[in-house]
Amino acid sequence: MASVLYDHVTKRYTSDVAAVNDLNLQVRDTEFMVLVGPSGCGKSTALRMLAGLEEITEGEIKIGERTVNDVPARERDIAMVFQSYALYPHMSVYDNMAFGLKMRGTPKPEIQSKVQQAAKMLGLDQFLQRKPRQLSGGQRQRVALGRAIVRNPQVFLLDEPLSNLDAQLRVETRINLQKLHRDLGSTFIYVTHDQVEAMTMGDRIAVLKDGLLQQVASPREIYDQPANMYVAGFIGSPKMNFIPVTVQGQTARASGFEVQLPRAPGIARGVLGLRPEDLSEDIRDGTPQVDMKVDVLEVLGSDQYLYGRVGADDAIARVDPHFQVFVGDQVRLGINMRRLHLFDAETEKAIQ
Amino acid sequence: MSGAARIAGRSLILAALVVFALLPFQWMLVASLKPGDEQLLRGNPWWVGAPDWNNYLSLANPTGPFGRWLLNTLLVMSATLGISLAASLLAAFALAYMRVPLGRGLAVALFATYLLPQGVLFLPLVNMLSRVHLLNSPLTLVLTYPGLVIPFGTWVLWSFFRGLPRDLVDLARVEGAGTASLLGRVVLPLALPALAAITLFGVAIVFNDYLYAFAFISDERSQTIVAALGSTSTDINDGGTLFAGVLVGVTPLAILCALFADTYARGLGSGIIEG
Numbered sequence: 001m002a003s004v005l006y007d008h009v010t011k012r013y014t015s016d017v018a019a020v021n022d023l024n025l026q027v028r029d030t031e032f033m034v035l036v037g038p039s040g041c042g043k044s045t046a047l048r049m050l051a052g053l054e055e056i057t058e059g060e061i062k063i064g065e066r067t068v069n070d071v072p073a074r075e076r077d078i079a080m081v082f083q084s085y086a087l088y089p090h091m092s093v094y095d096n097m098a099f100g101l102k103m104r105g106t107p108k109p110e111i112q113s114k115v116q117q118a119a120k121m122l123g124l125d126q127f128l129q130r131k132p133r134q135l136s137g138g139q140r141q142r143v144a145l146g147r148a149i150v151r152n153p154q155v156f157l158l159d160e161p162l163s164n165l166d167a168q169l170r171v172e173t174r175i176n177l178q179k180l181h182r183d184l185g186s187t188f189i190y191v192t193h194d195q196v197e198a199m200t201m202g203d204r205i206a207v208l209k210d211g212l213l214q215q216v217a218s219p220r221e222i223y224d225q226p227a228n229m230y231v232a233g234f235i236g237s238p239k240m241n242f243i244p245v246t247v248q249g250q251t252a253r254a255s256g257f258e259v260q261l262p263r264a265p266g267i268a269r270g271v272l273g274l275r276p277e278d279l280s281e282d283i284r285d286g287t288p289q290v291d292m293k294v295d296v297l298e299v300l301g302s303d304q305y306l307y308g309r310v311g312a313d314d315a316i317a318r319v320d321p322h323f324q325v326f327v328g329d330q331v332r333l334g335i336n337m338r339r340l341h342l343f344d345a346e347t348e349k350a351i352q
Numbered sequence: 353m354s355g356a357a358r359i360a361g362r363s364l365i366l367a368a369l370v371v372f373a374l375l376p377f378q379w380m381l382v383a384s385l386k387p388g389d390e391q392l393l394r395g396n397p398w399w400v401g402a403p404d405w406n407n408y409l410s411l412a413n414p415t416g417p418f419g420r421w422l423l424n425t426l427l428v429m430s431a432t433l434g435i436s437l438a439a440s441l442l443a444a445f446a447l448a449y450m451r452v453p454l455g456r457g458l459a460v461a462l463f464a465t466y467l468l469p470q471g472v473l474f475l476p477l478v479n480m481l482s483r484v485h486l487l488n489s490p491l492t493l494v495l496t497y498p499g500l501v502i503p504f505g506t507w508v509l510w511s512f513f514r515g516l517p518r519d520l521v522d523l524a525r526v527e528g529a530g531t532a533s534l535l536g537r538v539v540l541p542l543a544l545p546a547l548a549a550i551t552l553f554g555v556a557i558v559f560n561d562y563l564y565a566f567a568f569i570s571d572e573r574s575q576t577i578v579a580a581l582g583s584t585s586t587d588i589n590d591g592g593t594l595f596a597g598v599l600v601g602v603t604p605l606a607i608l609c610a611l612f613a614d615t616y617a618r619g620l621g622s623g624i625i626e627g
Contacts, residue, residue: 053522074528086519090541099537103528147527 001186002064002154003029004050009059011045011211019045021211023059027155032181032188034202036195037234042211043191047157050189052076063154074103079148083160085140087132093119093143094128100151111150118146121183138169145177149184158190162197174200195235199223207231224339229348232273232341238305241279243272243313244345252342256311257290259335265342265351273341273350276305276318283334292317294329306331377599377606384408384596407596417572417580418597424490425576425601429558432497436554437547439498440505445535447506448513449521459510466503474563481568492568493558493576500557505550512546513539548615552608559605577601 004027011020020042027033035043048054050061052073061068068076079100087096094115101111119125122142132140141161148156161177162170178201181188192198198205199219207214207222207230215227226232232240245252247270250261254272283289292315296307299321306317306325317333325331342351378398385403386395411418443462447455477496478487486492520542524534558576565579572580581597609616 048522051522051526053525073522073525074530076526078526080523080526082519082523084517084519086517086523088520088538088542099524099529100527103524103533151527 001029003027003031003062004033004155004187004189005060005062006046006050007060007062009046009049009061010057011042011049011054012057018042018057018211020049023211023213025206025213025216027187027189030185030187032178032190032201032203034190034192034198034205035208036192036198036202036205037208037214038193040210041208043193043208044159045211046208047080047159047189047191050076050155051078051080051157077153078155078157079151079153080157080159081144081148081161083163085132085144085164087140087143089132092129092131093124093135096132096143097128097147097150100147104151114150114152115146118149121149121180122146137165138173141165141173145180149180153186155187155189156184158188160192161190162192162194177201195237199235205235207234209234225350226273226341227350229271229273229343229350232343232350236275238276238316238318240341241272241274241276241313241315242343243274243310243315245270245272254311255313256309257288257335259288259337259340261342265344267344267346267351269345270351271343271345271348273343274315274335275339276316278336278339279315279317279333280336281319281323281331281333282336283332287334288337289332289334292331292333294325294327294331297325297327377603380595380599384592384599386592387590389591404592407592408600410593411596411600418600420573421575421577421580422601424574425558425578428490428493428497428576429555431494432501432558433551433554435494435498436501436505437550439502440509440550441535441540441543441547443502443506444509444513445539447510449534449539450531459507462503463507466500466507470500470561470563474567477564478567488569488571488574490569490574490576493561493565496564496568497554497557497561500561501550501554504553508550509543509546512543516542545615545618548612549618552612552616555605555608559602 004025006023006025009020009023010018012018023042023046025033025046035046037043045054049056050063050068052068052071056069063076063078088099091099097115097118098111101114106114115128116125119128122145124139124142124146127135127139127143132143135143141164144161158177162173165173174197181201190197190201199222202219204216204218205222206216209230215222215231217225217227222231222235226235226240229242233242243254245254245258247253247261247265247267250264252259252261252270252272259272279290279292290310292306292308292310294306294308298305298307301321304319304321304323304325306319308315308317319325319333343349344351382398382400384407385400385405387404387406410416446452447459452458481487481492481495486495516539520538521534524538529538559578562578562582565576566583569575569579572583575583577597578601581594581601
């Protein structure tokens, strides 16, 4: 167990492009930190630098109190789970799980009891003598986890560990991972491109884009108070609606409606951000109303999504599944003003 | 119907190929079971009425030279393979996983040496070996054959390693493996198919080479089977014994090739590890 600190960390493969650009991030002891972003955003590179698999171009990485820039991977006391699982095909499940302990010269009886214990925890005790190729995808994934667990490392690094599982198994494993984190009481750093995984598992989420850290906060805060349009658009599904507006004083004017802002933002052009659930059939006194021309309906049982146009802008609304509406209808919807976001059109940053 | 016809057609073609491949063996077998030069001079070359095992008995004669040649061949072969496999593995490992200055260039240069025809090298080699007084010793072959096997072996292993998932190596590092453990416990076991392919290649080099084996060693007692049987100066002058010797020398190789053909092909292809 340990905290992790990225202090002005930069990684350059070539002199002009930074895969990770001046990353400052403090991961607390026992925290479940998720690094999320699209492929190529630098999240895996950040993880691999911490693991000691990539050199750090600039800055400093600390595990606990120790600066690890020049510490070889094998001495960093971290364990890593790869997307490919990286199981050794020529070794049994037992040997795969025991590998790290053997490398560290752990006495045999201790290896045996640790592997047994981890195998029991993950429901792998029946499979210890099998080879990886005789296991299902989910079992392989658990072996990869087990290999990390037996070492009892200071920090667990997980690089897209669920990406190769089918949808149902992914949900199960997501829940098991959270339990595991709680039971182990260790620091987890988890890399994913999947915003659902990030939202459901992270104590905090760090959103990256083009090597730059966009925001670090709890899932709730990331969702409710995104720092910029990128974070707002990346987290949440369906995506947040972005509606360009011109601002005059406290009035924000879109192509199809206008709203009164609580105070003058001091910009001329902005973008309103509105999550689909904040654009709904729920109209109360004083709620600004908009008319939406519905192009597509999606009924999901618990929800119903309307895809259409408000004025000249595309918009998505979430309404009650029993709300009667047909394609081609013009429906009247209300905006939840308390949940309205405004971004500066120039900088794309959120305006408080 | 058409499926059955296709299978029949395919079987016919395969049968023809098998016959074509085995015919020389049959011819040699028949020859080895006839006394003297009978095979070459008269009679049915494809069949022998009364097998005469004397040719094999004379090969097995402990005072005769054949055992000696076999021993020389085995020694040269095992030394060649030992040196070549170890050197190729270490070289390819370094090229693939360590930071070697100009690594890529080195790999390409190494492979380029493999393209040099043997015939071009042999005169300077004879010259060199005679100056260091190594001619006429099997050691000359132990020194030269790895030069033919290592470039090929390094190339095969290098491309094999590049096809291995990088994660397997990264994981070993994170799990605490040093270079020696990484090589011994992870890379070596995974590379076995590639090593088998190189072994087969090396065996074929030793068995196929007549040029070096004959040019470097004229002393009959130091020669390998191939050179000795091919040389007219040896005291096997009758065809029957010659064919018996060739058959004994070549059959293990043929069986080895047949058994490991699949491994060989797999070893040549890279990235054969699946999850």
